[in-house]
Amino acid sequence: METFAAPARPIVAAMAAAAAAEPARAVAFQGAPGANSHVAAVEAFPNGLPLPCFSFEDAIDAVKAGDADCAIIPIENSLHGRVADIHFLLPESGLVITGEHFLGIRHALMGTGIRADVRQAMSHPQALGQCRHWLKAHDIQPLAYPDTAGAAAVVAERRDPRIAALAPPRAAAIYGLTLFDADIADADHNMTRFVVLARGGKPPVGAGPWMTTLIFEVKNVPAALYKAMGGFATNGVNMTKLESYQRGGSFAATEFYADIVGKPGDENVDRALEELGFQSKWLRVLGTYQQARARP
Numbered sequence: 001m002e003t004f005a006a007p008a009r010p011i012v013a014a015m016a017a018a019a020a021a022e023p024a025r026a027v028a029f030q031g032a033p034g035a036n037s038h039v040a041a042v043e044a045f046p047n048g049l050p051l052p053c054f055s056f057e058d059a060i061d062a063v064k065a066g067d068a069d070c071a072i073i074p075i076e077n078s079l080h081g082r083v084a085d086i087h088f089l090l091p092e093s094g095l096v097i098t099g100e101h102f103l104g105i106r107h108a109l110m111g112t113g114i115r116a117d118v119r120q121a122m123s124h125p126q127a128l129g130q131c132r133h134w135l136k137a138h139d140i141q142p143l144a145y146p147d148t149a150g151a152a153a154v155v156a157e158r159r160d161p162r163i164a165a166l167a168p169p170r171a172a173a174i175y176g177l178t179l180f181d182a183d184i185a186d187a188d189h190n191m192t193r194f195v196v197l198a199r200g201g202k203p204p205v206g207a208g209p210w211m212t213t214l215i216f217e218v219k220n221v222p223a224a225l226y227k228a229m230g231g232f233a234t235n236g237v238n239m240t241k242l243e244s245y246q247r248g249g250s251f252a253a254t255e256f257y258a259d260i261v262g263k264p265g266d267e268n269v270d271r272a273l274e275e276l277g278f279q280s281k282w283l284r285v286l287g288t289y290q291q292a293r294a295r296p
Helices: 006-021 036-044 056-064 086-093 125-130 132-137 148-158 170-175 224-234 267-279
Strands: 026-030 049-053 070-077 095-104 107-111 120-123 141-144 163-167 178-184 191-199 210-218 239-246 254-261 280-290
Touching: 006 049, 006 148, 006 170, 026 036, 026 056, 036 049, 036 070, 036 095, 036 191, 049 056, 056 070, 056 086, 056 095, 056 191, 070 086, 070 095, 070 125, 086 095, 086 191, 086 239, 086 254, 086 280, 107 148, 107 170, 120 125, 120 148, 125 132, 125 141, 125 163, 132 141, 148 163, 148 170, 163 170, 210 224, 210 267, 224 239, 224 267, 267 280
Parallel strands: 026 049, 026 070, 095 280, 120 141, 120 163
Antiparallel strands: 070 191, 095 191, 107 163, 107 178, 210 254, 210 280, 239 254
């Protein structure tokens, strides 16, 4: 609780108390009240009880401990790429992906003084990256903070007219800030994809169409990735995302994160996964869930 700025603490305390009374309805998210993840939690779970957590790890731990039924975590943004290191957090968490949600992102500049005094904008690095051209055009220096709405709370606490926050518009009302500029984005298609994480043992819910997320490590042989991908091509399985990452700092082997259309149990998906398993050192399915947005 003390990690949040003072203006956010009573709001966080009230939301945490409501979630503690009904943990089966609690939806953990990273950030202070008013963050984009808070907005996503409300949109994805209209009857849920959003539970603010300071970090992604805290949100995941809330689910593991049973303090929340699920967590909603941003995973990628259309302008700025990967948001959370889900590749590292999720495999070690024991949680599974049970859903996804897409949220259109529009930031706002807010502060305690007047617009002409603003010299710096505090926000999450992703938000600053999504608005870097706008900030440069207005001669405003970016100032990184772990959370968008949390930055608004810090600005409200500091009362420094030179420092504004870049946050969702509703954060201005929550923390008593003046809204200087709204609808800030470097591109109209600014969109963040969230995934819903829950404890294991829950079967996929819904009628589909389906997405499946998996991670794997290819064998350390020539053309290993090419061979591993062959099964998806020959079986007509659409792979909508493939991202590599290094673990352990050895640079000797690369692991991959992938999203595919379909689910285990589909004949073509099973054949593709069988081929992938043959070409990989190991393979792990992180979750199968209903599409929130249609893929080809």
